[in-house]
Amino acid sequence: MNIAFIGFGKVASTLVQLVNSPDITFLTSHEKRSKDTMDLIKESEVKDCPTLKEAVENADIVISANSPSNAVEAALEYGKYCKGIFLDLNNISPKTALKINDLTENFVDGAIIGKIDSKNPILYLSGKNADKLLFLNDFLSVKVISDNVGDASNLKLLRSSYTKTLSVLLIESYRLAESLNLEDEFFDILKLTEGDDFKEKSLSRINNTLKSTKRKSEELEEILDCYNAQDLEMVGAALKKLRQFEH
Amino acid sequence: MNIAFIGFGKVASTLVQLVNSPDITFLTSHEKRSKDTMDLIKESEVKDCPTLKEAVENADIVISANSPSNAVEAALEYGKYCKGIFLDLNNISPKTALKINDLTENFVDGAIIGKIDSKNPILYLSGKNADKLLFLNDFLSVKVISDNVGDASNLKLLRSSYTKTLSVLLIESYRLAESLNLEDEFFDILKLTEGDDFKEKSLSRINNTLKSTKRKSEELEEILDCYNAQDLEMVGAALKKLRQFEH
Numbered sequence: 016m017n018i019a020f021i022g023f024g025k026v027a028s029t030l031v032q033l034v035n036s037p038d039i040t041f042l043t044s045h046e047k048r049s050k051d052t053m054d055l056i057k058e059s060e061v062k063d064c065p066t067l068k069e070a071v072e073n074a075d076i077v078i079s080a081n082s083p084s085n086a087v088e089a090a091l092e093y094g095k096y097c098k099g100i101f102l103d104l105n106n107i108s109p110k111t112a113l114k115i116n117d118l119t120e121n122f123v124d125g126a127i128i129g130k131i132d133s134k135n136p137i138l139y140l141s142g143k144n145a146d147k148l149l150f151l152n153d154f155l156s157v158k159v160i161s162d163n164v165g166d167a168s169n170l171k172l173l174r175s176s177y178t179k180t181l182s183v184l185l186i187e188s189y190r191l192a193e194s195l196n197l198e199d200e201f202f203d204i205l206k207l208t209e210g211d212d213f214k215e216k217s218l219s220r221i222n223n224t225l226k227s228t229k230r231k232s233e234e235l236e237e238i239l240d241c242y243n244a245q246d247l248e249m250v251g252a253a254l255k256k257l258r259q260f261e262h
Numbered sequence: 263m264n265i266a267f268i269g270f271g272k273v274a275s276t277l278v279q280l281v282n283s284p285d286i287t288f289l290t291s292h293e294k295r296s297k298d299t300m301d302l303i304k305e306s307e308v309k310d311c312p313t314l315k316e317a318v319e320n321a322d323i324v325i326s327a328n329s330p331s332n333a334v335e336a337a338l339e340y341g342k343y344c345k346g347i348f349l350d351l352n353n354i355s356p357k358t359a360l361k362i363n364d365l366t367e368n369f370v371d372g373a374i375i376g377k378i379d380s381k382n383p384i385l386y387l388s389g390k391n392a393d394k395l396l397f398l399n400d401f402l403s404v405k406v407i408s409d410n411v412g413d414a415s416n417l418k419l420l421r422s423s424y425t426k427t428l429s430v431l432l433i434e435s436y437r438l439a440e441s442l443n444l445e446d447e448f449f450d451i452l453k454l455t456e457g458d459d460f461k462e463k464s465l466s467r468i469n470n471t472l473k474s475t476k477r478k479s480e481e482l483e484e485i486l487d488c489y490n491a492q493d494l495e496m497v498g499a500a501l502k503k504l505r506q507f508e509h
Contacts, residue, residue, distance in 0.1 A: 128454065137451075166444065169442050170447050174451050176438065177431065177448075184428060184431065191493070195416050201417070204420075204421050205421060242438060247438065248434065248503045249434045252498065252499030
């Protein structure tokens, strides 16, 4: 079986390492790629085809793992050459997933939960052909949600809306506690209901959020753009608050 | 040692059961009490004095466990007869704690975290005389926060602002998940980062909040009233959202 990658970054190179089988050959191409990507291709167990078109044409599965902004373009340019399954792992919105579904045959909507190079990444899939990718369970956790393209992307956004808004709530509560000189007690008292790792987890969430307020804001904007923003007052407030921290 | 109760409801009767020592006598009075309270007094190991004034005058520790709205009045009426420590357990705001501090000698600000009749209630105390109540550690968990009257009440409000706002965020996220037919997957996916009991805990928080939206709204209002509401956008959004559920 041949698996081709459109885009060859961290997701692709990690999948090549994880999905280690004599029956599987990975394909990609250095065509129009940066020096860093070419280095990564050379270091990985992947066949470097002269063109990406050739890699895609010869693949049973095509994995688009580029960037959200290039996802539609990649599907538009290479989807037509794909005879097998077209799996998108670009962190796209449900709307974009439906768009790509129109541009490709046998589309599968995919979302990686957790970092791909973390201990236990989980690959959530949805779409009519998602079941055909269940063999990947031999190499990493794969969960098929439903036949509906968009559900994997929806689930990723749902999770994101909860965790990112929670992080902003943590920032607000922590700052109030700090202003009262009660930050240690705040963590102690909440440990009782939120678990022993509450302090460690909360500080890590607060720091991660404050480190990249612009990106987090954009992600919250995408959520409000994707769903009925009127019903998402908490996400709206989190976005408003986060913007105050942007420079 | 004599401990007198102003107000004799669940908190007082549970404390009488917990603080079980031959060296301690509990006092209260049926004066101006309802039939239910009089029944509770009869069932409890407490000495029923002819008047509350007499109970308070003879006490080393007076515990005011009435209701937030009666806390100041109780202190005003009986504080002057109290020769020992005056401990308030009325779930009052930090502002009210400072007010009562002016009305009584040897005031201790107290907050019970968790329900008093739960498995492990914790009594948080603050104020110059709080240390003198550490002997209660023989009977239940007692933590002294600081010398500052108001800190125990602040900590209770801080906790409340986080947990109640979180509950509203859970309602929002859950409803979005429901609208996408992904509520089971929402819980499954968040279990990975939020702990195995995430679903059970979240549903219980959602139900508790929706069962008493009016009371929860009032508690959020109190928080906004007590601190700089402008800095508490998340609490503000939670209050706004909760009010939509009120009938």
